[in-house]
Amino acid sequence: MEQTEELKTYIALNATIIFWGLSFVATKIALESIPIFTLVFARFSLASCFFLVFLIRHGFPEFTGKDRINMFLVALFEPGLYFIFETLGLKYTSAPKASLIIATIPVAVVIFSTLFLGEKTRMTGLFGIGLS
Numbered sequence: 001m002e003q004t005e006e007l008k009t010y011i012a013l014n015a016t017i018i019f020w021g022l023s024f025v026a027t028k029i030a031l032e033s034i035p036i037f038t039l040v041f042a043r044f045s046l047a048s049c050f051f052l053v054f055l056i057r058h059g060f061p062e063f064t065g066k067d068r069i070n071m072f073l074v075a076l077f078e079p080g081l082y083f084i085f086e087t088l089g090l091k092y093t094s095a096p097k098a099s100l101i102i103a104t105i106p107v108a109v110v111i112f113s114t115l116f117l118g119e120k121t122r123m124t125g126l127f128g129i130g131l132s
Helices: 002-032 036-058 065-092 096-105 105-117 122-132
Strands: none
Touching: 002 065, 002 096, 036 065, 065 096, 096 105, 105 122
16 A cells, blocks of 8 residues: 555544544533434434535435335434434443443454354453453
């Protein structure tokens, strides 16, 4: 990888970490003056604007009928219901506690995929848990 591209990658990764970490604090502050569903709607609206610009620049994907149903279900649960419940949870707890709960998601995924799907945990999965 070219050094300039590598630098851009690290800058993008660090920006992602900063924005993700600050989102809990920003949501908690916003909840002091904005109702939950208004905040979630505003968050999705802003994200939709950025996503629309991306799609205009890179093209809209083609989806078949079955793909559309699957995409709808995925969008309903993640990010749809996920952000509604995350925002509801932030109303009743602190931002640091919420971020710690979110950090346990990789652990829960490994445990539940082993128990319910019979998947074997590989070293990369364990490394990911340790990293989270």
